[in-house]
Amino acid sequence: MTDTMETTKSAPKSRLAKFWDSDFAWSFRHSPVAVIASLVVVVLVLAAIFAPLIAPYNPFDPATLNLMNGFTPPGTPNAFTQETFLLGTDDQGRDVFSTILYGLRISLFVGVSAVLLALIIGVILGLIAAYFGGWIETLIMRIADVQLTFPAILVAMLIFGIAKGITPPEYRDEMAIYVLIIAIALSDWVQFARVVRGAALVEKNKEYVQAARLIGRGSFPIMFRHILPNVLSPVLVIATISLALAIIAEATLSFLGVGAPPTQPSLGTLIRIGQGFLFSGEWWILFFPACTLLALALSVNLLGDWLRDALNPKLR
């Protein structure tokens, strides 16, 4: 008791210094797994953001492609053009390194947007279910239960299929990414809703919520001003872990051919393209995108695991 008083009374520290000194930052610094995983994530995210600056070629510009460069192995000069590519080229002569950077961009964009959308839907529905209870809760949670009985990929494919049916053919490629985001988000909101509902049910009965009701605050201010900030830490953990799942789901859908179109290849599309050449010797077309996907998903997952432990004092 007195110790916390003293530390807070001593010279005012900047927010950054305070954060650096917090238990949270400390546990991060002392977890090699978390540090390495976040380094990998940061490098991959930066690479994706600055892809146009880093990538030696623009794989989406047909003018720069030379079909003669097709199937160049990594690091060795092409037999016809004498050009060298760091990670080789694919069947159309696109630089694999550049396509990975651009693919990473799409994969990350789809993953992050899908998780954000799922988070917003899930958190709102979960809060409403927990706060109001009764038939509203029953309705929301039964819909969630029903949705859980379908595999996420199946739900995503269904939504993707419907969307493809109703969009005009000329917009299909442009719409594909957004449809993908919605499809993944709609198959993923359930876990947010469940976690938020569980945590909010506990918070709802705490006395500070009653104090707010006593003041006369309405339902929505109480839900969003009082309960929401107190249920965010499990949401953060779920969001990190589902980011990895969403990236993989996107890759799976793209691999199955229902995701990102070949004109805007994501990592999954690249893997689909590459798997056709795996047994004919052009292993690099598959191998490098797959490794990138693996590194990204694994790091995000490890980060999520660490976050869960760090935010849950009982596991420490």
Place this chain on the structure above:
Amino acid sequence: MSLLTIQDLTVEFPTRRQLFTAVDHASLSVEPGEIHGLVGESGAGKSTIGAAVMGLLERPGRIAGGQIKLGGDQISGIDVEAMRGLRGKKISMIFQDPLTSLNPLFTVREQLVETIQAHLGGSEAEANKRARDLIDRVGIPDPDTRLDQYPHQFSGGMRQRVVIALALCTEPDVIIADEPTTALDVSVQAQILDLIKELAQERQVGVILITHDMGVIADTTDRVTVMYAGKVVESGTTAQVMGQPQHEYTKSLIAAVPRPTLKLHRFPQISYGGRETRFAIEDMARHWPKVDNDTSKPVYEIRNLTKKFLQRRGLLPWDRTYFTAVDDVSFDIQAGEVFGVVGESGSGKSTVARMIAGLYPVDGGTISFQGKLVSDLSDRAVQDEYRKNIQMIFQDPYSSLNPRMRVDEIVAEPIRHHKLMSGTDIKRRVDELLDQVGLGHEAGQKYPHEFSGGQRQRISIARALATQPRFLICDEPTSALDVSIQAQILNILKDLQEHLGLTMLFISHDLPVVRQMCDRVAVMKQGQMVEIQETSDLFANPQTDYARELLRLMPKLDDLSTDGLGEREE
């Protein structure tokens, strides 16, 4: 020779920032058949001693010095395997919450027989017989049927009896009881303490009774050790320590205990450790809107109040069953008085408070405040006006403040919501309030977790006073606090009532506290109000059997030192 000797025990918890010494060179010893009380406020290290003896210190805690000896053999620092042989066999423990210390998936018989066989061996028939004898001995009626029931089929008191049987079943030398009755009602508490006392005598077991309750110490223990901040400050026979305390801390602790027999004007200020901060009541009174408490008409008229909770859901109305929490309760509260409601847990006293606060809708009856009907929650205009005039102070200061809001936001919320002020005025008012409750306006920049329980309760009070209400509901405002902090908070509440002319509804299970605080008291039992009387009349001359029983079970505390109690009213 003593059964258990603790010598110079030091327990440390190394944390990342500093080494925290939870127990600092503590010594005590327990004789056969003796109940040794270990008393102190939260954080004094009393439970840590219990855990150290059991070898159950949570990591990273460690015994940094001293010895624990059981019947001459050292047991501190022995390896895990050897300790496991002792734990449960030679030393047992009784925990605070009997619900969590029994396994809900096994019957009482299974749990007892397993423990007996694990430690004493022998055939199942012998173990069964032993289990039956024990259950009989701890006073559970009809042992043959009760043995095959699950823990949830027992009431709290009966469950604690099962835990005691479990602790006794291996014939231990020492039992450590860590707040064994804190979760129980007064009437049950008395029975359990009597049982522990009897059994300690009968089986010559040494008992360490860890508690924060001076009443329990005074009534039950033979010897007592007082702890403060990890150190033993005083130790001796109970009569001596309670009657003629030597150490300043013990004196201040005893002075802060509310007495059932004498009513004080104010509780004495606790000076030890310099934790008392001034509550600037005069400041507050100057800015408070003048009220003249019209005593001709009651503030509250409550008629036939009823509340039912759904016990079993059902699609069809006749499939549902209800539990009547509050049953046809009627009473008035006069302007400027403190109206107390006492009763055991489940008597419906909190439900009454919550209905008056408008947190629960009423299922029957009416509540009128200053002549206006306020029990209809759908009338927004009336409700809005009503909510400005009432506020509530909650029981648990750890859950009544939103942990993610800054203190100034918490205190400002009622003002903002009712649009009583704007912009800089709000900030000024919040600073004023925090200064007045003795926290200082710098407190506004911090978050609730940076404060102790007593300080949090002051923040709660600041929030409750923000709208300058006329009526304050206090639902067990001090039952989660240490006795010295309780005295401070009760003093503040008294000041509020006297200087600001606030009317209060004061809910408590603690009769001595009610005696100190209330002008009139209602006694509740199973949802009904069985008796309403002037406080002094109730204590002198209870009319109903139930009130008489409650008063009989109340710890008398006659032997406690009365030094420094100050001005008395009766």
